[in-house]
Amino acid sequence: MDVFDAITRRLSYRGVFQDKPVPRVDLRRIVQAGLQAPSGKNLQSTTFVIVDDPELVNMMNALHQSNVAMRQARAFIACVIDKDPEPVYHGHSFQIEDCAAAVENILLAVTALGYATVWIDGWLRLEDHAERIGKALDLPREKIIRVLLPIGIPEEVVPRKEKKPFEERAWFNSYKR
Numbered sequence: 001m002d003v004f005d006a007i008t009r010r011l012s013y014r015g016v017f018q019d020k021p022v023p024r025v026d027l028r029r030i031v032q033a034g035l036q037a038p039s040g041k042n043l044q045s046t047t048f049v050i051v052d053d054p055e056l057v058n059m060m061n062a063l064h065q066s067n068v069a070m071r072q073a074r075a076f077i078a079c080v081i082d083k084d085p086e087p088v089y090h091g092h093s094f095q096i097e098d099c100a101a102a103v104e105n106i107l108l109a110v111t112a113l114g115y116a117t118v119w120i121d122g123w124l125r126l127e128d129h130a131e132r133i134g135k136a137l138d139l140p141r142e143k144i145i146r147v148l149l150p151i152g153i154p155e156e157v158v159p160r161k162e163k164k165p166f167e168e169r170a171w172f173n174s175y176k177r
């Protein structure tokens with residue numbers, strides 16, 4: 001799939017997944033796309049735990065009350081950063097941006113291979129979900145799951161979110177002109 005097709009087809013999927021596993025070879029390809037992402041000072045700060053062990057997957061499925069994709073995912077990718085990232089450039093850390101760049105690459109790879117996912121972030125910060133999952137995945141104390149991606153083969157066709165037109169959000173040479 002052409003990169004522009006993947007960009008156009010990508011969407012946040014919160015629906016039913018087919019009852020089929022995600023082969024490791026595909027999970028590796030998907031995460032490799034994340035490893036290829038740019039990162040501040042090329043520090044490659046984001047690390048990943050790929051969850052495909054059925055027991056762990058079931059445990060994680062059971063944590064979410066409402067998001068069907070989370071409840072039915074056949075694999076998860078946990079994107080991990082430092083809890084307190086060290087400044088690396090004039091007092092700034094780029095770990096959140098590094099992670100976001102890696103996640104977007106992963107979303108596009110997921111789409112290109114015919115799977116679906118949704119960027120889970122807010123929920124991780126409620127009720128210690130990130131800490132609880134991190135513990136189950138043996139994360140060291142200084143690490144935290146910043147983004148969690150439930151992966152599976154989508155069963156439903158879900159409507160694509162409308163994006164604002166180019167003219168409302170982008171301009172040449174001058175802001176809003």
Ligand SMILES: Cc1cc2nc3c(=O)[nH]c(=O)nc-3n(C[C@H](O)[C@H](O)[C@H](O)COP(=O)(O)O)c2cc1C
Nearest residue numbers: 010011012013014118119120121122123124160161
């Ligand atoms: C930083 C960030 C955090 C997000 N957190 C969540 C989340 O916690 N739960 C969720 O269901 N979707 C989450 N999303 C997905 C957005 O809701 C989604 O991208 C947005 O509604 C646009 O829809 P689309 O991805 O289908 O274009 C998040 C997306 C981003 C970029």
